[in-house]
Amino acid sequence: MLHPMLPLRVLLSTLRGVARTQSGRVGLVIVLLMVTLATAAPWVAPNGPLDLAGAALQSPSRIHPMGTDNVGHDLLSVVLYG
Secondary structure (H helix, E strand, C coil): CCCCHHHHHHHHHHHHHCCCCHHHHHHHHHHHHHHHHHHCHHHHHHCCCCCCCCCCCCCCCCCCCCEEECCCCCCCHHHCCC
């Protein structure tokens, strides 16, 4: 039978190995930022992922920083929720 802490030890050992290099640290920061933004999407996103935010296919602007898709969904909200 496996020790209950074994998976945690393997995870921590892997994270230490990745964090030894500069590119590994950059990758960890990027992944942590993505997980944080996805978790905070309900509070960070300007609209819901399915809310029609404007006219279809608008280019990026102050209101829609990434523009809108062919239906009118705000792409920033869709990406944050995704």
